[in-house]
Amino acid sequence: MGALSLKWLALMVITVQTTALVLAMRYSRVNSSGAPYFASTAVLLTETIKFCVVLQILWLENGSSASQTAAVLRREVLGQPWHTLPLAVPSFLYTIQNNLVFVALTYLDAPTFQVSYQLKILVTALMSSVMLKRRVRPLQWLALLTLVVGVCLVQ
Known part of the structure; x- marks a missing residue:
């Protein structure tokens, strides 16, 4: 597959994924029976899934070795707190943004949200x-x- 066609494929996949995500989130917020779920719970579960995927990739990159994966985490994350700590600020802001996305989707229709976003x-x-x-x-x-x-x- 050529580089140009791969770019177009990536663009289409990202477009479909983003649109489907917004529509699914909007549908789940508006059409829930009873009380709507907590947005913070959805954000926490999403981040937990991402963390598990990253750990899986890190584990595979280190030859499926738990000890090597733990060593990399100790060395790169825990061993360098002054490099890791500044990442807390954008992470905190990202968490707030994700919670606000759920709030916005509760009150806006999907097309208005998507364009404004x-x-x-x-x-x-x-x-x-x-x-x-x-x-x-x-x-x-x-x-x-x-x-x-x-x-x-x-x-």
Whole structure:
């Protein structure tokens, strides 16, 4: 499979996955019988599953050896607390964001949520430009402007 077709396949898979995720989350929040589930429980379970997958990959990368996997974790995570600790801030913010996604999906319809949620790309570009002093090319600003116009039209 060529590099170009692999890119298009990846784009399609990501699009389908993102759309299906939003629709499933919205459906589960609105069409639940009785009291809706706690968003924090869903976020905790999601992160637990991700953690298990990462551990599985780490275990496979270390020759399916539990002792080697534990050694890598001790050396890279516990052995370097000043490198690990700063990751707590974005992790905490990511957890808040995921909880707010559930709240937003409870009160917004799926298309409005999906389009509005894409504004995070614009905010990321602005913060990257302002805080990190990164240069955003004119064509990229044009793409971001097109995104904003699209969001405004949907709203």
